Amino acid sequence: MSGASIKDVAALARVSMSTVSNVLNNPQRVSAESRDRVQRAIEQLGFVRNAAARQLRVGSSKLLGLALINISNPFFTDVATGVEEAAREAGYSVLLGNSASRPDGESGFLELFEKQQVDGVLIVPSGDVLDKLDGLRRRGTPAVLIDRVDDRRAFSSVSTDDLAGGRLAAKHLLSLGRRNLWFIGGLLSVRQMNDRLEGFRGMIANYPGVSLRVETGAFVDATSGLEYGRAIASLPVDQRPDAIFAANDMLALGVIQGLTATGFRVPQDVAVIGYDDIVFSAAAAIPLTSVRQPSRRMGSTAAQLLIDEIADPHNFRPRSIVYEPQLIIRASTGDPKGTTP
Amino acid sequence: MSGASIKDVAALARVSMSTVSNVLNNPQRVSAESRDRVQRAIEQLGFVRNAAARQLRVGSSKLLGLALINISNPFFTDVATGVEEAAREAGYSVLLGNSASRPDGESGFLELFEKQQVDGVLIVPSGDVLDKLDGLRRRGTPAVLIDRVDDRRAFSSVSTDDLAGGRLAAKHLLSLGRRNLWFIGGLLSVRQMNDRLEGFRGMIANYPGVSLRVETGAFVDATSGLEYGRAIASLPVDQRPDAIFAANDMLALGVIQGLTATGFRVPQDVAVIGYDDIVFSAAAAIPLTSVRQPSRRMGSTAAQLLIDEIADPHNFRPRSIVYEPQLIIRASTGDPKGTTP
DNA sequence: TTGAAAGCGCTAACAT
DNA sequence: ATGTTAGCGCTTTCAA
Numbered sequence: 001m002s003g004a005s006i007k008d009v010a011a012l013a014r015v016s017m018s019t020v021s022n023v024l025n026n027p028q029r030v031s032a033e034s035r036d037r038v039q040r041a042i043e044q045l046g047f048v049r050n051a052a053a054r055q056l057r058v059g060s061s062k063l064l065g066l067a068l069i070n071i072s073n074p075f076f077t078d079v080a081t082g083v084e085e086a087a088r089e090a091g092y093s094v095l096l097g098n099s100a101s102r103p104d105g106e107s108g109f110l111e112l113f114e115k116q117q118v119d120g121v122l123i124v125p126s127g128d129v130l131d132k133l134d135g136l137r138r139r140g141t142p143a144v145l146i147d148r149v150d151d152r153r154a155f156s157s158v159s160t161d162d163l164a165g166g167r168l169a170a171k172h173l174l175s176l177g178r179r180n181l182w183f184i185g186g187l188l189s190v191r192q193m194n195d196r197l198e199g200f201r202g203m204i205a206n207y208p209g210v211s212l213r214v215e216t217g218a219f220v221d222a223t224s225g226l227e228y229g230r231a232i233a234s235l236p237v238d239q240r241p242d243a244i245f246a247a248n249d250m251l252a253l254g255v256i257q258g259l260t261a262t263g264f265r266v267p268q269d270v271a272v273i274g275y276d277d278i279v280f281s282a283a284a285a286i287p288l289t290s291v292r293q294p295s296r297r298m299g300s301t302a303a304q305l306l307i308d309e310i311a312d313p314h315n316f317r318p319r320s321i322v323y324e325p326q327l328i329i330r331a332s333t334g335d336p337k338g339t340t341p
Numbered sequence: 342m343s344g345a346s347i348k349d350v351a352a353l354a355r356v357s358m359s360t361v362s363n364v365l366n367n368p369q370r371v372s373a374e375s376r377d378r379v380q381r382a383i384e385q386l387g388f389v390r391n392a393a394a395r396q397l398r399v400g401s402s403k404l405l406g407l408a409l410i411n412i413s414n415p416f417f418t419d420v421a422t423g424v425e426e427a428a429r430e431a432g433y434s435v436l437l438g439n440s441a442s443r444p445d446g447e448s449g450f451l452e453l454f455e456k457q458q459v460d461g462v463l464i465v466p467s468g469d470v471l472d473k474l475d476g477l478r479r480r481g482t483p484a485v486l487i488d489r490v491d492d493r494r495a496f497s498s499v500s501t502d503d504l505a506g507g508r509l510a511a512k513h514l515l516s517l518g519r520r521n522l523w524f525i526g527g528l529l530s531v532r533q534m535n536d537r538l539e540g541f542r543g544m545i546a547n548y549p550g551v552s553l554r555v556e557t558g559a560f561v562d563a564t565s566g567l568e569y570g571r572a573i574a575s576l577p578v579d580q581r582p583d584a585i586f587a588a589n590d591m592l593a594l595g596v597i598q599g600l601t602a603t604g605f606r607v608p609q610d611v612a613v614i615g616y617d618d619i620v621f622s623a624a625a626a627i628p629l630t631s632v633r634q635p636s637r638r639m640g641s642t643a644a645q646l647l648i649d650e651i652a653d654p655h656n657f658r659p660r661s662i663v664y665e666p667q668l669i670i671r672a673s674t675g676d677p678k679g680t681t682p
Numbered sequence: 683t684t685g686a687a688a689g690c691g692c693t694a695a696c697a698t
Numbered sequence: 699a700t701g702t703t704a705g706c707g708c709t710t711t712c713a714a
Contacts, residue, residue: 006692024693046480115389139344283598
C-alpha cells in the first residue's frame with residue numbers, strides 16, 4: 001500500500017541505508033556494483049524519495065512559492081510561465097498560489113509557503129503584505145516582489161514603471177483630443193493601481209480644461225468592467241467620458257463589452273485603453289490599445305533574483321529592476337486598421 | 342535567522358513540547374492557562390509549524406497535486422479555479438503543476454507530487470500516464486482524471502462527452518451547408534483529441550459527398566493555429582476547406598487570425614468552430630462558435646471525488662462523471678449578430 | 683492536565 | 699567503499 005523507504009531499498013539491495021542515500025546524492029562515491037543493485041531495487045520497489053524527510057534533514061526544499069492575485073488573468077499566467085522557466089533551470093520547482101481562491105488572500109499563502117518550507121517567495125502583492133514578508137525573512141525565507149517596488153528598498157523587486165505607464169496612457173488619449181477622461185481601477189491601496197492613476201493624473205495636469213473622474217472598486221475583472229461599461233449609458237450625457245483608462249486589460253475588455261452592449265461605439269464615442277497587453281487583447285472584437293508590460297520576462301528575472309539571494313544570502317543587496325512600459329496602439333483608441341501585433 | 346521550533350515555544354512558555362503540540366492539535370485538552378502562555382509564545386517567536394516534520398510523522402500533507410497541460414489556456418485555469426474551491430472547503434491546499442514548463446512533462450510532476458507526499462493527484466492527462474498513475478496508487482496515492490475517462494475504469498474521472506462534442510460540431514457545420522471540412526488538433530494519441538475527431542468523423546459519415554481532412558501536430562496553441570490559418574492561403578483553391586473544427590479555442594482563435602490576415606473572410610469563406618468555450622471566445626474579433634465544457638464545475642467535481650476517495654480509500658469505487666457538451670453558436674460560423682453570451 | 687520518549691524517512695559525520 | 703548512528707521537528711502513545 002504505502003510507499004517504500006530507503007530502508008526497504010537497502011534491504012533488497014543488501015546494502016546499508018547510507019549507501020542507498022549515497023547512490024541518490026553522491027553516486028560517484030559508490031562502487032558500480034552496489035550502484036547497480038541499488039538502482040534495480042529502486043525500480044523494483046517503485047521507490048520515490050520522501051521529500052518531507054529530506055527537507056527536515058537538509059533544511060531546504062528546492063521549492064519556490066509564487067503567490068498570484070488571480071490565475072484567470074493571462075498577465076499572471078505569463079508571469080508564472082517566466083518564473084517556472086527560470087526556476088526549472090536552477091533546479092527548483094514552484095508552488096503556485098492563487099490568492100483569489102483564499103478568503104485570507106495572499107497572507108494565507110505566505111503561511112502555507114512557510115509551512116511547506118519553501119526556499120523563497122515570489123509575490124505579486126495586492127494587499128499590505130510587507131510586514132508579513134519581513135517576518136518571513138527574519139525566519140530565513142527571502143522574498144522578491146513582482147509588479148511593484150518596495151519603497152523601503154528592503155526587498156528586491158521586478159516591476160514596470162507604472163507612473164510612466166499612466167502617463168503614456170494619458171498622453172495618448174489627450175493627443176487624440178479626448179477631454180473627459182475616466183480612470184477605472186481596483187483599490188488604490190494597491191500600489192500598482194495608485195501609480196497608474198498618479199501617472200495618468202500627473203500628465204493630465206499639464207492640460208487645462210481636461211476633466212478626470214476616478215472609479216475604483218474591489219474587483220478588477222471582466223465582469224466588473226462590464227458593469228462599469230453598462231452603467232455609463234444611464235448617466236446624463238454631460239457626465240459621460242469620451243475616453244477610459246482601465247487599470248488592466250481584463251477590466252478594459254469588460255468595459256468595451258458593456259459599452260457596445262449599450263449602444264456606444266468604441267472608439268468613436270468612447271476610446272478605451274487597457275494595461276498589461278495580454279495576448280487576447282490583440283484579437284479582441286475591438287482590438288485593445290494597451291500599455292504593455294514584459295510579463296514573462298518579469299517573471300523569469302524575479303525568479304533569478306530570488307535564486308541568487310537564496311544561493312548567497314550574506315552578500316545580498318536588494319535590487320529593483322524596473323522595465324519601461326510600452327504603448328501598443330490598436331483600434332480601441334482609433335487606430336483604423338487595428339493591426340498592430 | 343531560521344524559524345523557531347516547538348521546542349523553543351515550549352521553553353518560552355515553560356511547558357513541554359507535547360503541550361505545545363496539543364495546543365496546536367487538541368486545544369480542548371489543555372488548560373486555559375497553558376494555552377494562553379503557549380499562544381503568546383507562538384506569537385512572540387513568530388512560530389510557524391514545519392509541515393515537513395508534521396507530514397513525516399502523520400503521513401498526510403493535506404495537499405492535492407493538480408497537473409495541467411498548459412496554464413496559459415483559460416480552460417485549464419478555470420478547471421484549476423474549480424479544483425481550488427472544492428479543495429479549500431475540505432481543508433486542502435493545491436500544488437499546481439504546469440506540464441508545459443517541464444521537459445519531462447506531466448510525469449515529471451507526478452514524481453514531484455509523490456515526493457511532496459500529496460494526498461491525491463488530479464490530472465488532465467495528455468500523454469500516456471496511466472501506468473504511472475497505477476504505480477502511484479499502489480504506493481498509496483489516489484488519482485482522478487479530468488477531461489477524459491479511463492477506459493479500464495480503474496480511476497475516477499470527470500469529463501465531457503467528447504464524441505458528442507465532435508458530433509455537435511459536425512452537425513452544425515453540415516447544417517450550414519459546408520462540405521469541405523478540416524479537423525485541426527494536437528496528437529491523436531491524446532484521448533480527448535481522438536474522441537473529438539471520431540465524433541466529428543462519425544457524424545460526417547452520414548453525409549455523402551463531404552470531405553474531411555485531418556491536420557494534427559504537436560502543439561495546440563494560438564501560435565500553431567495562426568500558422569495553420571496562414572498556410573491555407575498557399576493551397577490550391579480546390580483543396581481549401583470551407584469549415585474548420587479546431588480541437589480547442591486557443592487554436593481556433595489563432596486559426597481565425599491566420600485566415601483573416603491572409604484575406605479570408607470568416608465565416609463567409611471559412612467557418613471556424615472551437616472547443617471549450619473559454620471566456621475570451623465571446624469577445625473575440627470574430628466571436629467564436631464553440632463546444633462548451635463546464636470547466637470550473639469539472640474541476641470542483643473532480644476534487645470532490647478525489648477528496649472522498651482519500652477520506653475512505655477502502656470503500657472506493659471508481660466513478661466516471663461525464664458532462665454533456667453544449668454548442669454555443671456565434672459569428673465565426675455565421676450567426677449574424679454573434680451576440681450569444 | 684501534563685510530560686517523557688519513541689519514531690516517521692532521510693542525510694551526514696564518523697568509524698571501519 | 700561501506701556501515702553505524704544521531705538527529706532534523708513533529709505527533710502520539712503511555713505514564714504520572
